[in-house]
Amino acid sequence: MYLLRKLTVFLDIGILLAFNIFVTRNILVSSFFSVMIVLGLYAFRTYDAEYLPSFNEQIIRVTSGTIFGFVGVLFFFYLYADQINRYNFIYNFLFSLAVFPAIHMATFYITKNNIKPTRYLVIGKKDKIYPILKEVEEKTYGKLIFSDFVNPTSIALEAGMEMNDAILIADPKLAKEVKATIEKFKERGVQVIHLPTLIEKHLKRIPLEVAERFKEYYELAFENVNGSPAKRILDILVSSILLIIFSPIMLLIAIAILIEDGPPIVFKQERLGKDGKVFIMHKFRSMKNGKNDAPKFADDEQHRVLKIGRLIRPFRLDETLQFWDILKGEMSIVGPRPEQLEFAKKFMKTIPFYWARHRIKPGLTGWAQIMYKYASSAEETQEKLSYDLYYVKNRNILLDLDILLRTVEAMLWKRGAK
DSSP, X not given: OTTHHHHHHHHHHHHHHHHHHHHHOOXXXXXXXXXXXXXXXXXXXXXXXXXXXXXXXXXXXXXXHHHHHHXXXXXXXXXXXXXXXXXXXXXXXXXXXXXHHHHHHHHHHHHHHHSOOEEEEEESOHHHHXXXXXXXXXXXXXXXXXXXXXXXXXXXXXXXXXXXXXXXXXXXXXXXXXXXXHHHHHHTTOEEEEHHHHHHHHHSXXXXXXXXXXXXXXXXXXXXXXXXXXXXXXXXXXXXHHHHHHHHHHHHHHHHHHHHHOSOOEEEEEEEOGGGOEEEEEEEOOBOSOOOOSOOOGGGGGGGBOHHHHHHTTTTGGGTTHHHHHHHTSSEEESOOOEEHHHHHXXXXXXXXGGGGGGSOOEEEOHHHHHSOOXXXXXXXXXXXXXXXXXXXXXXXXXXXXXXXXXXXXXXXXXXXX
């Protein structure tokens, strides 16, 4: 199932390209339309395996993604103004809606039915790790099966591999005891995979149970995190463009706050940034004036939200002032959300690996924001941290662009917002 998304994306591009060439007789216009629509579909998670088998989800996401793709076409409309007309939009919309839901579902089921399940012999105790592995089984629709768990000896390992296809090392200490036997299986061509590799590949997060089990590996990985000049260039470019685009909306928000509740317009708060540095984060004030000494989760302060706040908070428009924080270099477009100081100090003491999210600059949006709901408790904070840890370890420009695309869906569908 890992390659299903790529297969579906390239299939869609090919189908759209052929259709648009037939309609427009222009390769450049056809390529432009096709790529923008597929980007729109990608932004609205049309290709996520969990949504591919659902016809209702496909209808909703293909509709939303196609419309968003059209917005992208209009943004660059001046390049092809003399070659594009309203019929191009109508034909593409009807074609996408009629064809893609059925094709996506067919591709999913054909792929699913033709992939042979892989059975893993797990080196480790079942009671401690099986809940996470069960999640992997569900994510892969039963194509990865963790059938046997062993506290191994060489004899037990040899016997267990008679009924399995591969070895999963879920406990590095136990694996050391049968290292020689594992190496023999590798020489025979048997796949041997470590738990972190498998979990990150299929869950796109790093559960704290896994991080603690492979503590030395993850500590080294997080300590070696370095900044990227390309990321800083992307931050400056994107924040500058968005400041210009959102400036009229920001002016209207400022006026609305003044009318409803008077000054101040801007809410300033100390947050914990990269390497534990404290900085001042800026937002539009979305709550009524009043004394607020103790740090609180947003769920605890719903009674204080202004009328304009109820409009701008779900779509994160109150955070548009952070484009300035990004330009100054205190934040990034993509990264873990900056936490309130009191919460951060508490979590640093009580949650393992919480320190690792501060190895990079905090972000306006992030992997955790688009993949998980708003965290309103310490337990949910731990779950959300698992996505932040995945981003810190695996971040690159392509992942940043992926997150920026998906943020559109998160904003419009109010994912993870309060």
